[in-house]
Amino acid sequence: MLIQIVLIAILLGALYVTWKRSRQNVITPPEAVLWSLLWIGAGVVIALPQTATLAANFFGVGRGSDFVIYGSVVLLFVLIFKIFIALDRVERKITDLVRRDALRDLPKHERKD
Amino acid sequence: MRVIAVIPALNEAARIGETVQKVRSYVDGVVVVDDGSVDATAEAARADGVTVLKHVINRGQGAGLKTGTEAALLLGADVVVHIDADGQHDPSFIPALVEPIKAGDADVVMGSRFMGLQAVGVPFSRKLLHRAIRIFNSLVMGIPRKLTDPQSGLRAMNDKAARNLDFKQDRMAHCSELLRLITRSDLRWQEVPVRVVYSEDTLAKGNKNMDAVKIAWQLLLGMFDR
Structure with missing residues (x-):
């Protein structure tokens, strides 16, 4: 099927970029492994759709396609949550910078340190 | 003992002058x-x-508050007092907050609106919000139920406490985070009754009831951001 070939080609591209980014130290090796598992898992489901049905039966979900949808929702939730945490971290770094800047205005002669 | 009050202020040009004047008479620096x-x-x-x-x-x-606390310590504060800029905290309660610290009986003293002194103008919805935050604080945050005020912004602490309480929440959730840090540390803490005056202005600017959800969300994110 053409759609299977196109999707698998995209996933191979994603796999390549993942390890390229790992070599560039943009992501850590454990992160690269996790992403690779995701791409490979998606590739297996695309190439052999019956594996999704097997997994769906194992988890007690009716159909393989339902299982893929449910799994995607959970995965997206986790990824969005990770983005929120990353944003929170950036916000705190901004606060540190703003604080450092504000404390520079503290008159030197008043300091007791 | 050098007592310095810290007042964080956002768009308070109309009220900050009066608040500062009132607070100055009870502290050594602001x-x-x-x-x-x-x-x-x-x-x-x-x-x-x-x-x-x-x-x-x-x-x-x-x-x-954190910027102000760091500044107060750099200015040689022995006691740091946190107080709101909008005038809803009565500065005449500052001596009652500072006294147990000066006497060596406590490291942190928090003002409580629920220890007998009737708050002025507190709406019913705000009372419900306080109750919800108190339940959240005890069940989720592990803050003791004996603490009567879950969101008191009027507090005093000695320099040791001010240095050790490394709170990281920038926005509304700092209050619950501070309470958790205080009650889980080896710092000696106590509450004293204070009176808060709510006006239309302070209510319009202060926490909204939906902010409880935001606070819970910020605390949740904070748990993962270490």
Whole structure:
């Protein structure tokens, strides 16, 4: 099927970029492994759709396609949550910078340190 | 003992001058942190014995308090008092907050609105909100139920406590985070009754009932951001 070939080609591209980014130290090796598992898992489901049905039966979900949808929702939730945490971290770094800047205005002669 | 009050302020040009004047008579120094105001808050706060610092962009009340606390310590504070800029906290209660610290009986003293002194103008919805936050604090945050005020912004602490309480929440959740840090540390803490006056202005600017959800969300994110 053409759609299977196109999707698998995209996933191979994603796999390549993942390890390229790992070599560039943009992501850590454990992160690269996790992403690779995701791409490979998606590739297996695309190439052999019956594996999704097997997994769906194992988890007690009716159909393989339902299982893929449910799994995607959970995965997206986790990824969005990770983005929120990353944003929170950036916000705190901004606060540190703003604080450092504000404390520079503290008159030197008043300091007791 | 050198007592320094920290007042974070956002767009409080109309009220900060009066608040600073009232607070000054009870402390040895005042640090006002203008948290990225777009009005003349910083200018209105300037007076003798008042140090005005400015956040170039708004970072939240918790961030302002932390900046002010660090400044107070650099200025040689033995006791740091946190107080709101909008005038809802009565500065005449500052001596009652500071006294147990001066006497060596406590490291942190928190003002409580629920220890007998009737708050003025507190709406029913706000009472419900306080109750919800108190339940959340005890069940989720592990803050003892014996603590009567879950969101008191009027507090005093000695320099040891001010150095050790490393709170990281920049916005509304700093209050619950501070309570958790205080009650889980080896710091000696106590509450004293204080009176809070709610006005239309302070209610319009203060926490909204939906903010409880935001606070819970910020605390959840904070748990993962270490």
